[in-house]
Amino acid sequence: MEPTEFAPRALSTLENWWQPRDLSADQCWHLAIGPLSMYLEHTAAEWLLGHQRQTEQDEVNRTLQEPLDSWPESLTPNRYVFRQPPSECQLLPCLMDRPVVVKTRQPVFIPPGESINFYISTPVCIRLMLGNELMLLELPVLRLSDTWFGPSTQIGELCYAAKTHARHNLAELPLRPHRAVTPLKITNRSQEMLTIGKISLPVPMLSVFAREDHTLWTEAVTLEHHTDQPLAKLKIERKLPIGISTTQRISSARQRPESNTLVRAFAGIFTD
Template identity: 65%
Template structure:
């Protein structure tokens, strides 16, 4: 895809901010993606790159693209030097590099033989690419807390803890430019009731897709709980859910999933 020339724009609720673009040598370009602002400046032989995060919640649903006469003085810029600086850049959305643990609004009880559907949104990372895919930096849009997910300090894995909820209805999911939505099915194939208060979503195993309205989605995921099994069967559906049409794949998984994979997915499990 040919790079797009940059022009000033008003804040947009949703926009395909990941398209390749061309930056002139005049002034500084500001791109605000939810709470993350990225500042870019190019000269003949270098790129200057800066970033900051905004706590203002009013910015969370907006994409801002605008030229600035000069780069901000209160931001530290990193300098990348080239014999001849590339003209084009691309800000590529990526899923997080660890599983993300989300809490349900309250403990969820799934009777034997039942399945439930959730929609989980997780924050993105943004990767800066120049020219022919020269990667300069990658930033998480939100700084998430580390959390250990497992029954003990010896068994489990290091994950991110996200301040979000597993939504039961798609209508309840706020669509934001810095998050991706994963349709999740949890199936209880045990003979006992399954209780869940946290779910670990292995986002490094998932791809990222753009829907026609410029929202970002992953494939649908199914987690199957079986009797006396601390790990869940993990299945990636190779198509998006009914009613969700993706125009293109934006990024590949960070890791490849094994066939018939088992993952540590649930916390707060007990039998009744």
Template identity: 45%
Template sequence: MLSTTTNHHAWWQPQELAINACWHYRLGPLHVYVQRQAQQWLLAYEYNTEEKADPLFNNAVNMIPVHLTCQRYLFKQSPAIYQLLPQLLDRPIVVKTFQPVSLPPNEQTTFYISSPVSVRLTLKQPDIVLQDIIVQRLSDTWFGPSTQVGELCYADKTNARHTKAELPQRSYRAITPVTIHNNSSKMLSIDKISVPVPYLSLFALPDGNLWTNPITLKHEELEPLTHFRTGKLSASDAAGATLLSEPMLKSEKHNLFRAFADILTTRRGEHD
């Protein structure tokens, strides 16, 4: 039998699977099937964009659906314990704001931005990584002023929310608090925000949500690039938090990052 957790939202806990048992996870649009046999593990997955009342659950099934192609992993004796571990993505995530946003000079604001994670299937004793699967299919996008200047990112569609109370329960997306300072003398118009997730750590909170450490973006006068720094979770958010993964990349002391897609100055008397 599978050793289930008391909180089904905490799908990343290690589990034990009996021989010939099969388990199904739905993580938003991603459906993952794992099956253990005496000398092999089977893995299959598919995406379904149909809206569901409960976007996240896991349950036992008789077998992997026959229309799916299975990846087989062979062993002399198959390990019994496995883990689906969430991971942040390997490129920045570009998020378009739901409505145009303008930040006046010497003002600051905080957004709560969620981004999909990838799922790393790992067998235990010893640890063996089988495969990484992104929870949601994302398109590639080039983020910068020209084809020569910028970097390759992922594009995502999500709302930049202003309060934590507005955040839905989606335990397959990681929430990043993003504080923006406009340290220039001009209006900062924000059409898209790039979140540097490879520089962030991933945490699991007791309520089943995934969070990253917060980041601060500072726009200076006439600077095409933005200074960013990572911070620590607040005392309320950090209570009971479990570190799931360290940053993929190490940020420098004065890290510069292209965080905004469009930096505009408004003419006198012009309003958004």
């Protein structure tokens, strides 16, 4: 992938903001991905980097790059010193380092033997890469709240809580440049009604792919609930969602799931 030069312009909402680029020396640049703003500058011996983030209530659907005459007064940049700093940089999206808990739009009841499909978008993290290998830092686009997901304070795991919903219809899902979409299938293999109000999506086990329409996606995921197992059987599908190929992978999963992986996926499965 050949780096391109920065040009002072606002990007279209879903343009490929993750492409590697050459940043001209002694020029401060403002790059915005959703609610996250990053400020970059490189000189003959260092890179300067700072960032600001809007609140999640002000989550915006934008990508932007523009030159600045000076740094924002409220921002003190971090300095990274090199003998000869590379000029090429890349903002690389990856998924969060913990599972993300989302709500269904309303309680969902799945009878024995039935399945349901959801589409879930989760915010990405951004890795600032120099050259091909050096990562300066990693920042979440949104600062998500911590939440405990499990039947008690002794049983469960620490996750992130996302202010979004699992949607049954893809057409209802806003496609935003700072979020990756996961197609999720839930199958009830038990003999009882499965009730779902919240879903914990194991995003550390998923990769990020860039589709030709400039949207970000992950592999499709299947979760199976069985009567004799409080955890769900996780399957990350080898067949990628429609319109995506393996050549469009732009970041790999943080964790490699083992075969027959079991995860704590649903809230309230013991209430009915």
